[in-house]
Amino acid sequence: MPERSVHPDVVDLAEYAEGLLDAARQADIDHHVRGCPDCAATLSDLAGLPQTLAAAPVPPLPPDVAERLDRAIAAEAQARASSWSGTAQVTPLRPRRRWLAPAVAAAVVMGAVAVAVPIVLNDDPGSDDAAGEMQSGAEAEPAPEENAAEREGGSADGAAPPAELSSDSFGRDVIDNFYAGSRDLRVARLEALTSSGPSISPGELGKLPDACDRPVLPDGTVDDISYDGESALLLRRESGKAVDVVAYRCDGEKPTVLDAVTLRPRR
């Protein structure tokens, strides 16, 4: 071969193709490649390599790894559900929005309590408003639970609760067989919530706002509750006979879910 320069090695050619070499070396190889079919062929093969790699068949996900991922995510959902329901302290506040119907106002109070486990009613200081609101707004059955709240003060022991607190397959708290007379405060409150909440067609429920700067809250939203001492919103979502209750905060760009529970009426 008549070239004065020796053949560049493959690394040189690959770096040349990426334009990584200094100008003199780049020109040198450029000159060489024009007169050297072998190096031109190597350069061509290098250029084709990304296509070969991109077209390489995808290794299939082994079934046991797939199962493992499902289990991990289920465990994560379980942990999330229990942290939502296990740490919060929710205090009902007076509803603030003028458009709230009395029934909705009831749902505010009920719902606020509904997401608390353990339930601690912080209605000692200056909460007469909230209590009054509850009495006037909720015609369902607020009084027995309120009394129960005073008696039990957050503990759900005593008589064994007939309702069943469990988790669904993804760890979401689910309460089955709840009824109003239960000594389990959470169950009783949730019962009240489901029986006296606003009447909104189920199809319109269930979507949190995707941004927090909207002037109008989505249907099914009630405010204002206090959640762990912070102002929060409550969303009721009906799906079939079950009801999801979600407490969320909307003080950043996007809503932050604080707590959620799914209720299933007594069979």
Next chain:
Amino acid sequence: MTDTTPDDAELLARHVAGDPNAFGVLVQRHRDRLWAVALRTLGDREEAADALQDAFVSAFRRAESFRGDAAFTTWMHRIVVNACLDRVRRRKARPSEPLPEDDDRMEELGETLDEDPAAAVEERDVVLKALRTLPDAQRDAIVLVDMEGYPVEEAAKILGCAVGTIKSRCARGRAKLLPLLRHLRSPDPSGNPADGQGVAPSRVTMLDDTKRGGGDA
């Protein structure tokens, strides 16, 4: 539980809103592709499974930080790649556990399924094996840029280094892979690879990029 098929963003929003099933749907939708990334990057079945699990759990917890300015798949890719890099770093901190080299482990990687055409299985294994000959840094760059099709700039962001560094790692990685994978190249329709047109259009574009990005290498 859903009437129509929600897109990724909708599923993620539902997950953030407390839907206990939404994230599982996302996982099932994308896990195959992300498995390929993890396996190719780490070259080890168990480590890839660990990394993928770490990544999905991390995404589950960080879902609220997803801003929607990138596709969910891009966001998820980044999390998977970072989970893999974490494992690579840990591996480096334990030099007594080098990459397993024996062919028995390689057989495992392929995980042959009955319906795979034999040729595809062979090509897959050849590619995986070739990738394992690369140093970690070169393999990370090649997987992202050449296999997953990330722009060099995006890969640089994911891997936390300069654009020029990514290009250099890709170039060196390709030089090492070429003798191992040259035979897989689909036949050149012109039948004459030495006609001076070997540089594909994408390479030409990258040459132009270099003039802008080469300075920060």
